[in-house]
Every structure is written in C-alpha cells, then in structure tokens.
Amino acid sequence: xxxxxEGFGGTGSFDEGTSLLLTGPPxxxxxxxxxxxxxxxxxxxxxxxxxxxxxxxxxxxxDRGAAGDQVGIIDCTSQESDVDDDGVRVRQLGxxxxxxxxxxxxxKLLDDEGDDxxxxxxxxxxxxxxxxxxxQTLFRFLHVFTARIxxxxxxxxxxxxxxxxxxxxxxxxxAVFDAESEVADDGVASLRGMGxxx
Amino acid sequence: xxxxxxxTVLVVEDERALIELYVRWLGDEYDVRTAEGxxxxxxxxxGDVDVALLDRLMPGMSGDEVLEAIRERDxxxxxxxxxxxxxxxxxxxxxxxxxxxxxxxxETLLETIDRLLSRTEYVDLEQELxxxxxxxxxxxxxxxxxELQKSEEFADLEERIAEVRDRLDETLAGMQDxxxxxxxxxxxxxxxxxxxxxx
Numbered sequence: 001x002x003x004x005x006e007g008f009g010g011t012g013s014f015d016e017g018t019s020l021l022l023t024g025p026p027x028x029x030x031x032x033x034x035x036x037x038x039x040x041x042x043x044x045x046x047x048x049x050x051x052x053x054x055x056x057x058x059x060x061x062x063d064r065g066a067a068g069d070q071v072g073i074i075d076c077t078s079q080e081s082d083v084d085d086d087g088v089r090v091r092q093l094g095x096x097x098x099x100x101x102x103x104x105x106x107x108k109l110l111d112d113e114g115d116d117x118x119x120x121x122x123x124x125x126x127x128x129x130x131x132x133x134x135x136q137t138l139f140r141f142l143h144v145f146t147a148r149i150x151x152x153x154x155x156x157x158x159x160x161x162x163x164x165x166x167x168x169x170x171x172x173x174x175a176v177f178d179a180e181s182e183v184a185d186d187g188v189a190s191l192r193g194m195g196x197x198x
Numbered sequence: 199x200x201x202x203x204x205x206t207v208l209v210v211e212d213e214r215a216l217i218e219l220y221v222r223w224l225g226d227e228y229d230v231r232t233a234e235g236x237x238x239x240x241x242x243x244x245g246d247v248d249v250a251l252l253d254r255l256m257p258g259m260s261g262d263e264v265l266e267a268i269r270e271r272d273x274x275x276x277x278x279x280x281x282x283x284x285x286x287x288x289x290x291x292x293x294x295x296x297x298x299x300x301x302x303x304x305e306t307l308l309e310t311i312d313r314l315l316s317r318t319e320y321v322d323l324e325q326e327l328x329x330x331x332x333x334x335x336x337x338x339x340x341x342x343x344x345e346l347q348k349s350e351e352f353a354d355l356e357e358r359i360a361e362v363r364d365r366l367d368e369t370l371a372g373m374q375d376x377x378x379x380x381x382x383x384x385x386x387x388x389x390x391x392x393x394x395x396x397x
Contacts, residue, residue: 013320100291103382107375139328148378155313171335172328175359 003155004037008191009198018195019146019156021174024183030124032183036157037122038064045120046072050096050128054081056089056120060151072109074102098131099141119154126160126173135169142176203317204229205248208238223304234262243268249314269293276314295380311344320369327362330355383392
C-alpha cells in the first residue's frame with residue numbers, strides 16, 4: 001500500500017512508512033501540508049498543530065474533501081477552538097513542549113484503528129516545537145515518532161521553516177527524515193530523498 | 199549488570215506459586231532475584247537490576263509505590279507492570295515502561311523482557327546518532343562541498359551514521375503505540391541531559 005499525493009510534479013505516491021520534511025515559510029508549507037495529509041477514502045489523518053488553531057485545521061481538511069470522522073487533531077496552540085461537530089476528534093494540550101502528551105494522545109487517537117490502518121500524520125510545525133524544546137530532545141522525539149510512523153506503515157509530513165534556524169540546527173533536524181521537499185513561492189515543490197514514486 | 203554476564207531481572211509478586219513459575223521460565227537466561235512484597239523488593243533492588251517485573255496489586259506496599267521508589271533511585275531500570283486488567287495508555291506516563299496482563303504467558307514474558315533490554319541499547323545508539331548527526335551538520339555548515347568530499351573524517355562520519363541508523367532501524371522495527379509513549383516519556387525525562395554519545 002502507498003499514499004497518493006498531488007503537487008509533486010503531478011500525481012505520485014509515497015511508500016508506507018515514509019516521513020517527509022516540507023520546508024519553506026509557514027504560509028506556503030501549511031497549504032502544502034494540508035493537501036498532503038488530507039485523508040483519501042479508507043484512510044485517517046492525525047494532525048499535530050502548534051501554530052494553527054484546530055478549527056482552521058479541521059476546516060482546511062474538510063474543505064479538501066475529508067469526512068469529519070477521518071480526522072483527529074492534537075492541538076498544542078492553547079487557542080480556543082470550537083470544533084465539536086462533524087465528528088472531528090480534537091485533543092487539547094497545554095504546550096508544544098509536552099512531547100509525552102503528544103505521543104499519548106496520538107496513541108489514543110489511533111487506538112481504535114486496526115494494525116493495518118492507513119494513516120496520514122501531519123506535524124506543523126517543527127520550527128514552533130523547537131522554540132519550546134531543546135534541539136537534542138526534539139531530534140530524539142522526531143526520531144522515535146518517525147520510527148513509529150514507519151513501524152505502523154503510516155505516512156508522515158512535517159513542516160519546518162529553515163529561515164527560522166541556523167544552518168546547523170536545520171541540517172541536524174533534517175537528518176531524521178526519509179524525504180524532503182522545498183515549497184517555493186510559486187508553489188512548485190522540489191523533492192529529494194526516498195519513498196516517492198511519480 | 200552483576201557478576202554473571204546475564205541481565206538481572208527482579209520479580210516482585212505476592213503469590214509464591216507465580217514467583218516459582220516465573221523463575222522457572224526466566225532462570226536460564228537471566229540472573230533472577232525475587233521479592234514477595236514491596237518492602238522486600240526495595241531491599242533486593244540496586245543498580246544491577248536491568249528489568250523489574252512488578253505486580254501492581256499487592257498487600258502492603260503497592261506496585262505503584264514500589265515504582266515510585268525505584269524511579270527515585272534509578273531511572274535506567276526498565277519496569278514492567280503486571281496487572282489484572284489491561285490498563286489505559288495513561289498508566290505509561292506514570293513511569294512504567296510496559297505492562298503485562300494476567301495470566302502472563304511464558305512467551306509474552308520473555309519477549310517483553312527482551313524488548314525492554316533492547317530499549318536500553320536503543321537509548322545509547324540514539325544519543326550517538328544525535329552526536330554524529332550534529333557534528334556532520336556543523337561540518338556541512340562550515341566547509342565547502344569540495345572540502346567535505348576530500349575529508350576522510352567526513353567519510354568516516356557518514357559511514358558510522360549509516361551503521362547506527364541500520365541498528366536503530368532493526369531495534370525499532372516492531373514498535374507499538376505503548377512503546378512509543380514509553381520511549382517519549384523516557385527521552386523527555388532525560389531533558390537537559392546533554393550527555394555526548396559516541397566518540
């Protein structure tokens with residue numbers, strides 16, 4: 001099984017277990033991330049958001065054709081949200097720095113799905129998370145998280161703005177991912193790494 | 199680890215018959231210590247214990263209390279809780295690394311202990327990976343592509359990173375959700391610990 005996506009030079013698919021890093025300014029990566037994580041038929045999506053309200057995440061995914069019961073959101077923004085219809089499951093956390101909380105809510109949201117469930121995982125954004133967590137701790141968290149995505153045959157997409165970090169921090173974090181895509185102003189996304197078939 | 203090369207497992211269980219059963223199952227592969235209650239468990243516990251198998255419901259000192267005392271003394275020891283009913287994921291944030299529900303089968307017990315021991319290896323490898331990757335990133339940020347291509351040190355670094363990655367991939371291949379939560383809790387507990395791996 002694999003995960004179909006659009007916007008990478010046409011339609012293509014990512015192998016199950018792959019984790020993709022989307023780089024660029026948040027305004028661009030957010031849109032691309034919503035496109036990529038919107039669940040197709042028979043799939044579910046879990047989005048960890050640190051910078052965009054749960055209401056907007058839900059709205060963006062539903063606008064793109066997701067059904068409410070396909071979507072779970074782990075909201076670390078501390079913003080008020082009023083997503084209680086459409087079956088979208090929202091879990092609130094106090095801070096993007098609560099990594100154990102994120103992993104726990106993630107496990108709970110997936111608890112009802114079978115072992116062979118097709119799950120798209122979104123994380124927006126690594127840059128915000130880095131403001132709340134030591135680089136080494138976040139690196140280790142992302143490594144374990146992407147390993148769980150891999151062992152579960154899921155597909156992960158993580159957004160990061162390299163402009164917010166020094167080159168060494170960016171180069172360290174990016175080493176966790178299987179594939180990387182740069183989102184440019186004209187929306188065209190370059191892609192390198194493994195796990196993609198055009 | 200103790201005098202023998204075998205990892206040490208501490209079995210804490212108030213039913214004598216179960217202790218005997220677990221010892222029979224574990225005795226060949228591990229150095230097994232036993233305790234029939236919480237107080238005795240703390241007497242038998244020290245830095246050599248790699249894995250503790252802890253009955254949650256015991257008369258006197260409960261498994262939860264024993265866990266708390268163990269965590270105050272040593273966080274490297276892996277603790278698996280034995281419960282009557284399957285607990286919620288939340289229980290993992292209390293400081294357990296895994297849980298087993300009664301009746302415990304031999305195969306499950308051996309697998310669980312094996313997995314917890316490999317998680318100890320995982321933490322060391324993962325710290326080494328971070329040290330290697332941040333060093334690689336620093337070199338990439340300060341040197342030109344040509345310089346890096348000529349550098350033997352950089353080539354060695356890349357080779358070692360590939361090795362560590364392969365071993366981590368093997369260790370993590372079968373990870374389930376409860377392990378994921380336990381591992382994140384553990385790495386967060388290490389927060390601020392800037393130990394350098396490798397080198």
